[in-house]
Amino acid sequence: AQKVTQAQTEISVVEKEDVTLDCVYETRDTTYYLFWYKQPPSGELVFLIRRNSFDEQNEISGRYSWNFQKSTSSFNFTITASQVVDSAVYFCALSGGGADGLTFGKGTHLIIQP
Amino acid sequence: SQTIHQWPATLVQPVGSPLSLECTVEGTSNPNLYWYRQAAGRGLQLLFYSVGIGQISSEVPQNLSASRPQDRQFILSSKKLLLSDSGFYLCAWSVRVRETQYFGPGTRLLVL
Numbered sequence: 001a002q003k004v005t006q007a008q009t010e011i012s013v014v015e016k017e018d019v020t021l022d023c024v025y026e027t028r029d030t031t032y033y034l035f036w037y038k039q040p041p042s043g044e045l046v047f048l049i050r051r052n053s054f055d056e057q058n059e060i061s062g063r064y065s066w067n068f069q070k071s072t073s074s075f076n077f078t079i080t081a082s083q084v085v086d087s088a089v090y091f092c093a094l095s096g097g098g099a100d101g102l103t104f105g106k107g108t109h110l111i112i113q114p
Numbered sequence: 115s116q117t118i119h120q121w122p123a124t125l126v127q128p129v130g131s132p133l134s135l136e137c138t139v140e141g142t143s144n145p146n147l148y149w150y151r152q153a154a155g156r157g158l159q160l161l162f163y164s165v166g167i168g169q170i171s172s173e174v175p176q177n178l179s180a181s182r183p184q185d186r187q188f189i190l191s192s193k194k195l196l197l198s199d200s201g202f203y204l205c206a207w208s209v210r211v212r213e214t215q216y217f218g219p220g221t222r223l224l225v226l
Contacts (some may be wrong), residue, residue: 028172045217095212101148102215
């Protein structure tokens, strides 16, 4: 069975600090996708990034960056110079394993204090 | 561009009453459709998914059911709600199975 673990239940930092959200996954598939979603207080899940299991290149998009390491089964998400608008719950998710939906972690509640 | 709608946005229902939540997608054809539930303090749990009209797969046995009467319409139903059905229900669509899913605004259901 597949599993996604987000060990950090809640993180609180002061604005402009860098913060890293951890994600560790388990799967027996050799081909899979990893995702990060953002859930602001309004509740809607916003897609941030998708990573193919064959592509271990790190990716940077503005203040966001993602570090995918197959050797440690991790797909961590870093926000540089955090802003109050980054406050949200962030979910890591995994596809594959014979299921047609996504397997989600329990989420990390990120609080950015002004 | 594609958009996904859900209604109602909020619902308060008594135990034992029926339920009907609706999800529609615009701007795409033959999407894969999904219903998830997010209970307080927990992650998202996949309830149902559909790869076409009339084709429904259930992930978790419970007193909920789903139907897909039209290509871009997905309905979540119950004949008798339980207290444990309270939660945030999210509908999502994707172009292909196991690829990026795009979520609707959700329905907050409170069963009293």
